[in-house]
Amino acid sequence: MCSSCEHVHYVNPLNVVGTVPFWQDQVLLCRRNIEPRKGMWTLPAGFMELGETVAEGAARETVEEAGAHIEMSDLFTLINVVQVGQVHFFYLARLLDLELAPGPETIEAQLFREEEIPWDELAFRTVRLTLEHYFADRRGGRFGFHCADLR
Amino acid sequence: MCSSCEHVHYVNPLNVVGTVPFWQDQVLLCRRNIEPRKGMWTLPAGFMELGETVAEGAARETVEEAGAHIEMSDLFTLINVVQVGQVHFFYLARLLDLELAPGPETIEAQLFREEEIPWDELAFRTVRLTLEHYFADRRGGRFGFHCADLR
Numbered sequence: 001m002c003s004s005c006e007h008v009h010y011v012n013p014l015n016v017v018g019t020v021p022f023w024q025d026q027v028l029l030c031r032r033n034i035e036p037r038k039g040m041w042t043l044p045a046g047f048m049e050l051g052e053t054v055a056e057g058a059a060r061e062t063v064e065e066a067g068a069h070i071e072m073s074d075l076f077t078l079i080n081v082v083q084v085g086q087v088h089f090f091y092l093a094r095l096l097d098l099e100l101a102p103g104p105e106t107i108e109a110q111l112f113r114e115e116e117i118p119w120d121e122l123a124f125r126t127v128r129l130t131l132e133h134y135f136a137d138r139r140g141g142r143f144g145f146h147c148a149d150l151r
Numbered sequence: 152m153c154s155s156c157e158h159v160h161y162v163n164p165l166n167v168v169g170t171v172p173f174w175q176d177q178v179l180l181c182r183r184n185i186e187p188r189k190g191m192w193t194l195p196a197g198f199m200e201l202g203e204t205v206a207e208g209a210a211r212e213t214v215e216e217a218g219a220h221i222e223m224s225d226l227f228t229l230i231n232v233v234q235v236g237q238v239h240f241f242y243l244a245r246l247l248d249l250e251l252a253p254g255p256e257t258i259e260a261q262l263f264r265e266e267e268i269p270w271d272e273l274a275f276r277t278v279r280l281t282l283e284h285y286f287a288d289r290r291g292g293r294f295g296f297h298c299a300d301l302r
Contacts, residue, residue: 013201051233
């Protein structure tokens with residue numbers, strides 16, 4: 001319903017698109033400078049926009065939030081977050097260098113090894129799940145494509 | 152912009168979710184009883200709704216449009232249709248029987264072998280692309296996950 005005029009608009013699920021930017025045995029996380037979960041750590045991600053593909057949106061968010069230079073790779077996770085009407089997509093993305101330039105939505109961007117990940121300070125469940133799959137697949141020597149549903 | 156009050160609403164891409172319902176060497180298509188592309192053939196699909204996962208939406212559309220009894224399988228294609236702001240998802244779905252009950256949006260539902268597919272009467276490019284991948288993978292003996300962008 002329009003908050004101005006109370007006209008009813010049909011609302012559909014939204015896509016949230018992001019990446020797992022990796023460098024050797026490390027993954028890039030961003031500390032959020034905006035609500036919700038300000039101060040918590042996240043993979044770079046945001047709402048998909050008109051005029052772009054899922055992968056292009058994921059790359060755009062990675063540049064906007066971390067200023068990272070990346071080479072996009074395969075789709076890695078697709079996670080339905082049913083209660084909030086969102087579908088989250090994370091792509092693997094190889095960091096081409098370590099020059100970062102965090103944008104205004106990010107307090108700091110930092111690389112973490114698996115044992116350094118701030119598991120208790122992650123902003124979203126989809127970020128935790130994606131990181132768990134990433135390090136499990138890395139140990140297994142092969143990266144798959146993982147689907148999951150959160151309610 | 153709200154058509155009633157001209158309040159600006161942010162518009163994001165929409166997800167269209169459907170299935171490739173298969174039975175032995177045949178695939179189920181539905182002839183559309185609604186615009187756009189009324190009278191053309193399509194895989195069962197429609198807009199994802201709030202409160203469901205991508206796969207649940209695909210299964211719902213298959214029941215609504217064909218009345219088919221299916222067992223959902225893996226995500227098969229993810230196709231960005233950039234110009235119209237849509238992302239199309241098709242899941243493989245095994246038909247459990249041949250009892251069909253097309254809904255009001257469908258003129259008729261019918262099974263087709265590869266050589267019988269009405270290629271020139273398909274409603275959407277994403278349906279054509281998904282069917283091409285389906286029969287190619289079937290010949291190859293292994294079903295993959297295919298991503299594509301249409302502009």
